Structures are given as structure tokens and as C-alpha cells.
Amino acid sequence: MSFSELHLKPSILKALEKKAYSDATPIQKELIPVIFSGHDVLAGAQTGTGKTAAFALPILQDLAGKFEEGKHYPKALILVPTRELAKQVHQSFVEYGEFLPLKSEVLYGGANFSAQTNRLKNGVDIIIATTGRLLEHIGKNHIDLKTIKFLVMDEADTILDMGFLNEVSQIFQHLPETRQNILISATLSAPLKKLSREVLHKPKRIEVDNMGTAASLVKQVVYPVEAEKKAELLSYLIGSRNYSMVMVFVRKRAEADMVAEELELSGLKTAVIHGEKSSGERSRALSDFKEGKIRVLVATDIAARGLDIPSLEVVFSYDIPHVTQDFIHRIGRTGRAGKAGLAITLISPSEMVALRDVERMLGRPLPKENLEGYAPKVLGTQKGARKSDKKKSTDGAFGSKKKKSTTFSKTKKRKTTKRDGFKVYDENKSTKDKKKGRK
Structure with a gap:
């Protein structure tokens, strides 16, 4: 299936063409239409299957379609377990959204806190963050998450395995009750099952590879x-x-x-x-x-x-x-x-x-x-x-x-x-x- 068959906007297709991407991967074929439908999602996919684009593309399209010129405020939050993944996911949003008016920011520990603060003050539509650094900015009143429409937990099992459940719970307190939740995981651990029951509302479950299995290739x-x-x-x-x-x-x-x-x-x-x-x-x-x-x-x-x-x-x-x-x-x-x-x-x-x-x-x-x-x-x-x-x-x-x-x-x-x-x-x-x- 080509990306054009997934009803993506010409500006997004142009960015994908620039990266020589033409055909959607299995997780993209399944996840993109479900996100467009507005359902909460629990998706099981191994790394390397194109899962970042699977949630980034529909989020970019939705936000760009409703964007009001000059009004940059947090609309999508992507939580990740590590700074390396934060940088990679942010880079994907930048590349896929190259021809869109949206602004994204990445927040992780070890980077200059003041520089991040200044970019947040200038307005941002999409935030990719590790939990600890995000809470630091919340504590300083640098960011208001009450306008978030999309919440994504990428590698959600890893976030929980690394002991960040308490931080995730604190972040949830700053989010609006009405939002679309997307949990992406390679494995389905007991803590993740519990979290999904508490966070997701009538979710669609998508499994390209069975959770808890190694890549078939x-x-x-x-x-x-x-x-x-x-x-x-x-x-x-x-x-x-x-x-x-x-x-x-x-x-x-x-x-x-x-x-x-x-x-x-x-x-x-x-x-x-x-x-x-x-x-x-x-x-x-x-x-x-x-x-x-x-x-x-x-x-x-x-x-x-x-x-x-x-x-x-x-x-x-x-x-x-x-x-x-x-x-x-x-x-x-x-x-x-x-x-x-x-x-x-x-x-x-x-x-x-x-x-x-x-x-x-x-x-x-x-x-x-x-x-x-x-x-x-x-x-x-x-x-x-x-x-x-x-x-x-x-x-x-x-x-x-x-x-x-x-x-x-x-x-x-x-x-x-x-x-x-x-x-x-x-x-x-x-x-x-x-x-x-x-x-």
C-alpha cells in the first residue's frame, strides 16, 4: 500500500517522497487509519518497523489541518524513555513536517535548560520529551499541557521498566481528560497492562508482531x-x-x-x-x-x-x-x-x-x-x-x-x-x- 492510499496531505507526501519513502509498512497501514478515526490505541510493534512514522504522520496531518496562523501552543505530547530516542523521534517529526507550519521541540536531560525554555516561550505545537526533563519544565511553569490533544507513549514498556511510572503519573495530572492516547510497545508487561486499563478508553489493539517476540528476520x-x-x-x-x-x-x-x-x-x-x-x-x-x-x-x-x-x-x-x-x-x-x-x-x-x-x-x-x-x-x-x-x-x-x-x-x-x-x-x-x- 502506498502512502497516497492512506489519504495523507500532499505536503506530507512531498516530505516522504524527499526521503524516498513510497510504500507504507504493516504497522503504518494499520495504525494510521485508526489514529485518524480518533480511537485510543495499544499497538505492539518491534523497533525498526516504521512505528514512529505510524503515529507521527497522522498527528502532523490532524494538527496541520486545524492550525491557526501564528498560534503555536502544545497540542501533541510524545513521551519517550531516553534522550537518544527523544532526539530521533524529534528528527522524524521535523523531516515529515518540513512543509507544514507546525513547530516541535525536544526536551531531555543533559541539554541546555535555558535554551529549551526560550524555545518553549516562542511557542510549540509538538513536544517530544523524557519524563524527568518535562516535569522540570512543568515545575517552573514553562509549559501548560491542558491543550494537549494527542498523548503518545513510545516504547511504553521501557518507560515503565526504567521506573518512570511515578513521573508518568505526575504528568497525567497536568493533561486534559479528553485526549487521544496512543501506547506503543514491543512487549506487553504486567505494569503496561495495568497502565493501559487505567489510561486507555475502549482502545483498538494492533499487533503487527506479537508482543514479546523477536523480529522474524x-x-x-x-x-x-x-x-x-x-x-x-x-x-x-x-x-x-x-x-x-x-x-x-x-x-x-x-x-x-x-x-x-x-x-x-x-x-x-x-x-x-x-x-x-x-x-x-x-x-x-x-x-x-x-x-x-x-x-x-x-x-x-x-x-x-x-x-x-x-x-x-x-x-x-x-x-x-x-x-x-x-x-x-x-x-x-x-x-x-x-x-x-x-x-x-x-x-x-x-x-x-x-x-x-x-x-x-x-x-x-x-x-x-x-x-x-x-x-x-x-x-x-x-x-x-x-x-x-x-x-x-x-x-x-x-x-x-x-x-x-x-x-x-x-x-x-x-x-x-x-x-x-x-x-x-x-x-x-x-x-x-x-x-x-x-x-
């Missing part, structure tokens, strides 16, 4: 490996298979830094993003990655939320995420816009229980491959991992007696050897010694 494979050999196997797979653009997900910040350092020492140009990095550092790392200046981007789950990297073909899960449904978001970074992708998971014996949780969520077992020299002798039992692995594990949640975390929260020293012409790690040589050898 993504091939998945699991490599069992001893925990202390994960970094070695990771660098070996990237190098020996000549993966040119790779994203690696890691649960913890400290481990993300460690993995990035190990990959750099293997000769792989690598950057890392996590919550302790500034907005500028994260933006530069992402820009360098997209431009091919670095080969590997290591990220924690929270830092990578909402990242749109259309050409990304390979995603590694260095471990199993604390929140099982985050696995869907990891996989969703690849296989985007109809392209095939590859998702590789490195699994240690102590994580087998967590892997089974992922497989239950997906509704199928994931294929496993053993590589000589890496596969552990024991992968754990039906009740969990080996006792020895539990004692050694630093995962802090799975296969041990530690409490399972719902918050977001030294590998052995090695020397380098060669395998298939690519550096990998062996035991006994320190990181300090390796750095000396590279000088």
Missing part, C-alpha cells in the same frame, strides 16, 4: 562458553568472521567498560555507552559508530534504548539482561526495516536458568552451537547452574541464591595469541603488560 544463535572466556570468544567471533558493524549488550556499566577495553586490546576499534557517559559522549560514540569510524559499540540496556541504526547487522548479548523482556529490545536493534539480522548470545553455565526464561518468553528454544575450546563441560541442570559456578558467578541474579534484581542497575588476566590470523586471549598476562606490548 533475525537469525538467533547461542554459544555456550565459560564466563572467563566470554571476552576471548567475543573478539574471536567478530574478528574471524569479519563482522564490520557490531553492537554488544552488557548488563552492567563496569563490565561494559571492561569488554570495550578487551576489544580495543584485540585491535577492534570500540566505543562504549552507558549511564555514566555524558549526553555528548554518547552522541559522539553513536555518530562515530554509524559513520564507520568505530567497529564495535558496547552498551548497557538502558543506554541503548531507542537507538536506530538501520544498517546494523549483528548484535551480541554478552549476558542475559536483568529484565527478561529486555532481550527483545536487544534483538530489535538488528533486522530493521525489512533487513535480515543476526543475534548472538554468549551463555555461561550460571545463566542457563535465565536463558530458559528467555526461551519461554519467545515460545521456542534457541539454537546452540559449540565452538571447540570454548564450550563448558557442564551447562547446568534443570534446577540451575553448578554449585561451583554459582560461587564464581558475578552476575548477581541468575543461577544463584541472590535476590533477582528488577532495577537497572576482574576477568582473568590473559596474553594474546593468534587464531586464524586474529588476536585472541590466553591466560596469565596482565592488561598492563598487554598495553606495553602495543606501544
Whole structure:
């Protein structure tokens, strides 16, 4: 179906043509007419399916059709979980609305507060915001949301998983009771079900991909490996298979830094993003990655939320995420816009229980491959991992007696050897010694 068949205005079709967009994706075919009808919506769609345009285009068309010259005031609010997604959604509104009289503003932490304030004072029609920064502006009386007609929660499951329910509730108190609500989510968690019952009025439910499933075009494979050999196997797979653009997900910040350092020492140009990095550092790392200046981007789950990297073909899960449904978001970074992708998971014996949780969520077992020299002798039992692995594990949640975390929260020293012409790690040589050898 072409966009013209969706009854979009010529000015919007002109902007889409400029971006060489002609045919609507499945989520766009379903969601655009429903938003035009005025119904509340709960939509399930994986990232990379064109969901931003699916809600942005009908909102732009509705607001442009009722726009009064010179009267810029908040009419649409799009809530997102992270600054990266905020910037990307804002850019989409700017591009799709290039030939419309509407003004949009993006609000997120880490950016200049005074500059945002000045732009709000000059008038704005569409606001894309993270919850915390939006509340700051509300608290300073910089913005009045009583005129909002459209409320969109993009990646609503992530907003709730990140602990922003209280902030969302505060924002709702400043919104008018009569509005159109649109919740977009890749997974349907219990908190999201509860929120949808409280917020949505007789909603239309749209599911292009079943909520809680990974993208169908993504091939998945699991490599069992001893925990202390994960970094070695990771660098070996990237190098020996000549993966040119790779994203690696890691649960913890400290481990993300460690993995990035190990990959750099293997000769792989690598950057890392996590919550302790500034907005500028994260933006530069992402820009360098997209431009091919670095080969590997290591990220924690929270830092990578909402990242749109259309050409990304390979995603590694260095471990199993604390929140099982985050696995869907990891996989969703690849296989985007109809392209095939590859998702590789490195699994240690102590994580087998967590892997089974992922497989239950997906509704199928994931294929496993053993590589000589890496596969552990024991992968754990039906009740969990080996006792020895539990004692050694630093995962802090799975296969041990530690409490399972719902918050977001030294590998052995090695020397380098060669395998298939690519550096990998062996035991006994320190990181300090390796750095000396590279000088």
C-alpha cells in the first residue's frame, strides 16, 4: 500500500517522497487509519518497523489541518524513555513536517535548560520529551499541557521498566481528560497492562508482531562458553568472521567498560555507552559508530534504548539482561526495516536458568552451537547452574541464591595469541603488560 492510499496531505507526501519513502509498512497501514478515526490505541510493534512514522504522520496531518496562523501552543505530547530516542523521534517529526507550519521541540536531560525554555516561550505545537526533563519544565511553569490533544507513549514498556511510572503519573495530572492516547510497545508487561486499563478508553489493539517476540528476520544463535572466556570468544567471533558493524549488550556499566577495553586490546576499534557517559559522549560514540569510524559499540540496556541504526547487522548479548523482556529490545536493534539480522548470545553455565526464561518468553528454544575450546563441560541442570559456578558467578541474579534484581542497575588476566590470523586471549598476562606490548 502506498502512502497516497492512506489519504495523507500532499505536503506530507512531498516530505516522504524527499526521503524516498513510497510504500507504507504493516504497522503504518494499520495504525494510521485508526489514529485518524480518533480511537485510543495499544499497538505492539518491534523497533525498526516504521512505528514512529505510524503515529507521527497522522498527528502532523490532524494538527496541520486545524492550525491557526501564528498560534503555536502544545497540542501533541510524545513521551519517550531516553534522550537518544527523544532526539530521533524529534528528527522524524521535523523531516515529515518540513512543509507544514507546525513547530516541535525536544526536551531531555543533559541539554541546555535555558535554551529549551526560550524555545518553549516562542511557542510549540509538538513536544517530544523524557519524563524527568518535562516535569522540570512543568515545575517552573514553562509549559501548560491542558491543550494537549494527542498523548503518545513510545516504547511504553521501557518507560515503565526504567521506573518512570511515578513521573508518568505526575504528568497525567497536568493533561486534559479528553485526549487521544496512543501506547506503543514491543512487549506487553504486567505494569503496561495495568497502565493501559487505567489510561486507555475502549482502545483498538494492533499487533503487527506479537508482543514479546523477536523480529522474524533475525537469525538467533547461542554459544555456550565459560564466563572467563566470554571476552576471548567475543573478539574471536567478530574478528574471524569479519563482522564490520557490531553492537554488544552488557548488563552492567563496569563490565561494559571492561569488554570495550578487551576489544580495543584485540585491535577492534570500540566505543562504549552507558549511564555514566555524558549526553555528548554518547552522541559522539553513536555518530562515530554509524559513520564507520568505530567497529564495535558496547552498551548497557538502558543506554541503548531507542537507538536506530538501520544498517546494523549483528548484535551480541554478552549476558542475559536483568529484565527478561529486555532481550527483545536487544534483538530489535538488528533486522530493521525489512533487513535480515543476526543475534548472538554468549551463555555461561550460571545463566542457563535465565536463558530458559528467555526461551519461554519467545515460545521456542534457541539454537546452540559449540565452538571447540570454548564450550563448558557442564551447562547446568534443570534446577540451575553448578554449585561451583554459582560461587564464581558475578552476575548477581541468575543461577544463584541472590535476590533477582528488577532495577537497572576482574576477568582473568590473559596474553594474546593468534587464531586464524586474529588476536585472541590466553591466560596469565596482565592488561598492563598487554598495553606495553602495543606501544
